Amino acid sequence: MRFWKAVGAIIRKDIRAELRTKDIFSSMFVFALLSVIIFNFAFELRVPAMKMVVPGIVWVAITFAGILGLNRAFVIEQDKGSFAGLLLAPVDRSAIYFGKMLGNLLFILVVEAILLPLVLILFNLSLLSWQHLLVIFLGTYGFAAVGTIFSAIAVNTRAREVMLPILLFPVLLPVLVAGVKMTGALVDGETLSSMSNWLRMVALYDVGFTVLAYLTFGFVVEE
Amino acid sequence: MNRSDRVLTVLTVIAALGILGAAVMALWIAPDAVGLTPDNTYAQRIIYFHVPSAWLSMLAFGVTMLGSIAYLITSKRRWDSLALSSAELGLVFTLAAMASGSIWARPAWNTWWTWDPRLTTYTIMFLLFVAYFMLRSAMEDAARRARFAAVYGIFAFLSVPITFMSIRWWRTIHPVLIDPTKGFGLSPSMMSAFFYSLGAFTLLYGVLLWHRVRLEGSREQLEALKEQLDQ
Numbered sequence: 001m002r003f004w005k006a007v008g009a010i011i012r013k014d015i016r017a018e019l020r021t022k023d024i025f026s027s028m029f030v031f032a033l034l035s036v037i038i039f040n041f042a043f044e045l046r047v048p049a050m051k052m053v054v055p056g057i058v059w060v061a062i063t064f065a066g067i068l069g070l071n072r073a074f075v076i077e078q079d080k081g082s083f084a085g086l087l088l089a090p091v092d093r094s095a096i097y098f099g100k101m102l103g104n105l106l107f108i109l110v111v112e113a114i115l116l117p118l119v120l121i122l123f124n125l126s127l128l129s130w131q132h133l134l135v136i137f138l139g140t141y142g143f144a145a146v147g148t149i150f151s152a153i154a155v156n157t158r159a160r161e162v163m164l165p166i167l168l169f170p171v172l173l174p175v176l177v178a179g180v181k182m183t184g185a186l187v188d189g190e191t192l193s194s195m196s197n198w199l200r201m202v203a204l205y206d207v208g209f210t211v212l213a214y215l216t217f218g219f220v221v222e223e
Numbered sequence: 224m225n226r227s228d229r230v231l232t233v234l235t236v237i238a239a240l241g242i243l244g245a246a247v248m249a250l251w252i253a254p255d256a257v258g259l260t261p262d263n264t265y266a267q268r269i270i271y272f273h274v275p276s277a278w279l280s281m282l283a284f285g286v287t288m289l290g291s292i293a294y295l296i297t298s299k300r301r302w303d304s305l306a307l308s309s310a311e312l313g314l315v316f317t318l319a320a321m322a323s324g325s326i327w328a329r330p331a332w333n334t335w336w337t338w339d340p341r342l343t344t345y346t347i348m349f350l351l352f353v354a355y356f357m358l359r360s361a362m363e364d365a366a367r368r369a370r371f372a373a374v375y376g377i378f379a380f381l382s383v384p385i386t387f388m389s390i391r392w393w394r395t396i397h398p399v400l401i402d403p404t405k406g407f408g409l410s411p412s413m414m415s416a417f418f419y420s421l422g423a424f425t426l427l428y429g430v431l432l433w434h435r436v437r438l439e440g441s442r443e444q445l446e447a448l449k450e451q452l453d454q
Contacts, residue, residue, distance in 0.1 A: 146378070153371050157361035166357055167375060170350040171382045174389040181392075197392065205385055212381065216374045219295055 006091040010099025011106070014073070018107070024072045028111045032065035033118065040122070054123050055183035059139070059176055061115065066108045066143050067168065070151040071161040073104055078155055087221060097148065097217040104151075105144035112136060131192050132183065138202045139179035145206060146171055149213040152220045178202045231433055238430040241423035245271065245416075253416035262330040269327040271417055275424035276320035277345070281383075283313030283428065284348065287355075288380035291373035300443070301436070303369035306376055307359070308435035312428060314352045321345065340390040347386050351379040 018024055039057040040050075047053055077083040086096050116127050116136075127136070147168055154163035178198045185195055192199065249271035256267040290306030293299075324342070325335045336342070358375055362368035 149374070150378075153358070153375065156367070156371070157358065158363070159357075159361045163358065163361055166354050170347050170354060170386075171378055173347055174382065174385045177389045198389075201385065201388060208381070208385075209378070212378060216295070216377065219370050219374055222370075 003092055003095050006089070006095040007099045007102065010086070010096065011103045014100070014103035015106070017076075024069050024076075025107060025110065027072070028065040028069045028107065029114060031068050032061045032111055032115050035061040035064050036115070036119065036122065050123050051125050051187055052184075054119065054125050054127075055187060056180050058115070058119060058127065058183065059179045062108065062112060062136075062140065063143065063169075063172070063176065065111055065115075066104075066140070066147060067165055069107050069111070070104055070144075070147045071154075071164055073100065073107075074151045074155040075161060083221075093218040093221055094214045096221065097213060100152075101144050101148040101213075104148055105141060108140050108144060109137070112140065125187065127183065127187075129186070131186055134192070135179065135182045135186065135199075138199070138206060139175050142175040142202060142206045142209065143172060145210045145213055149217055149220060152217070156220075174205055175202060178205075231430070231437075234426070234430050235434070238423070238426045241426050245420040245423040248416040248419055253413050254410065256413070266327050266330045269323050271420040273320055273323040273327060274417070275421045276316045276323060278421065279424055279428045280313045280316035280320055280348070282425075283309045283316060283432075284352070284380055284383070286432075287313060287376050291376035294369060294373045295377075300365075300369065301440070303373065304436050304439040304443075305432075306373065308432055308439055310352060310355055310376070311435060312431055314349075314356070316428070317345070317349050317352060321349065340387070343390050344383070344387040347390075348383055351382070355379060 036057055039053070039060065043053045043057075044050065074083075077086070087093075116132075120126050120128065126132075147164070150167045150171070151164055154160065154167060157163045178201055182195050182198050182202075186192075249268050253268065253271065255264050259267060286309040287306045290302045290309060294302035294306060328337070329335055355372060355375060359368055359372050362371060
């Protein structure tokens with residue numbers, strides 16, 4: 001019970017800190033929006049129908065904005081020295097992992113909640129059905145699960161934030177591929193049951209890497 | 224020279240001769256493949272070099288993961304040395320496989336590269352290796368570096384099967400050597416050349432790994448001595 005109370009406390013702390021400055025959230029959202037608009041210019045004249053590329057654009061925008069959010073979350077902790085405080089607390093190291101991970105997940109989901117209606121307006125393409133939302137949630141979860149532990153690693157290197165995309169993208173690729181594939185198929189009118197193998201793969205990824213992160217996070221943060 | 228030095232020297236000589244023998248078998252003794260254009264017939268011989276390289280790069284990656292797990296459990300530095308050395312060799316074999324594959328692809332598919340699933344996954348694996356080394360070079364403290372690299376190594380290796388699965392559910396044009404319905408695509412005499420080459424390459428990997436681990440041990444001894452002198 002103490003474990004989940006600690007997790008909740010960490011999430012609440014991050015939300016409260018973010019609500020005060022709205023730093024991370026605003027930069028994530030603006031970056032996502034800019035990515036979408038730039039990709040629109042990159043593709044529009046050479047692609048017969050924008051809905052062919054919008055799934056890819058959305059996932060790339062989520063990935064880039066997500067990386068920004070992951071970076072800033074841990075860098076702020078380090079700069080303010082509050083990470084030491086977290087480590088001193090008498091809880092399991094993995095509680096810190098889950099607290100940070102769920103906090104990051106929440107931030108990215110909020111950005112998506114604003115991005116997707118904008119996609120509807122800009123491209124006249126709705127990604128808001130519950131099937132779409134499920135697919136996007138599963139992919140975002142995988143992103144947060146792996147991104148959080150890699151962010152903890154990256155922040156402790158000489159290159160700091162720059163290291164995170166280098167570490168994260170190759171490992172995250174299955175999630176991206178699955179996300180684009182499934183979102184694209186849903187846009188084309190397929191049903192969720194026709195992509196059950198993809199869904200199972202992403203679920204396997206999500207669960208498997210969460211377990212691995214739970215087991216190894218302690219090694220990353222010990223002094 | 225103590226006993227393990229002697230064993231290593233003997234093995235190194237055997238490995239060198241083995242590779243020479245494999246080259247002879249691959250380029251001369253193995254029979255021509257049937258049913259291919261003249262260009263492709265000769266290029267097909269790259270299989271004796273390309274496939275062992277690819278197999279070894281994956282074996283090396285696996286050894287890196289096992290070394291990483293062992294390091295996290297025991298905190299003994301030699302496991303980290305093993306992981307690092309194997310990753311280096313894995314990177315070399317990955318480049319060798321990609322280069323030789325490209326050389327074969329030009330006459331066979333009329334292109335140097337294609338985004339076929341197996342090649343794409345292999346590129347991702349290459350990127351994982353590169354990321355592993357970038358991570359290591361961005362950290363100064365040896366113990367922390369070993370720990371972080373170990374954690375990343377485990378994630379990286381375990382992501383490869385899932386990456387392969389995800390990219391394979393797209394079309395493929397890579398030749399399928401082991402097809403359950405058709406059996407091995409090689410004739411018996413080609414098979415012997417192939418397995419001989421595979422064995423020679425694996426021995427080469429083992430010998431190089433041993434040399435590299437010893438080199439790493441010497442490097443660490445040097446560091447320790449330097450530190451002592453500085454004090």
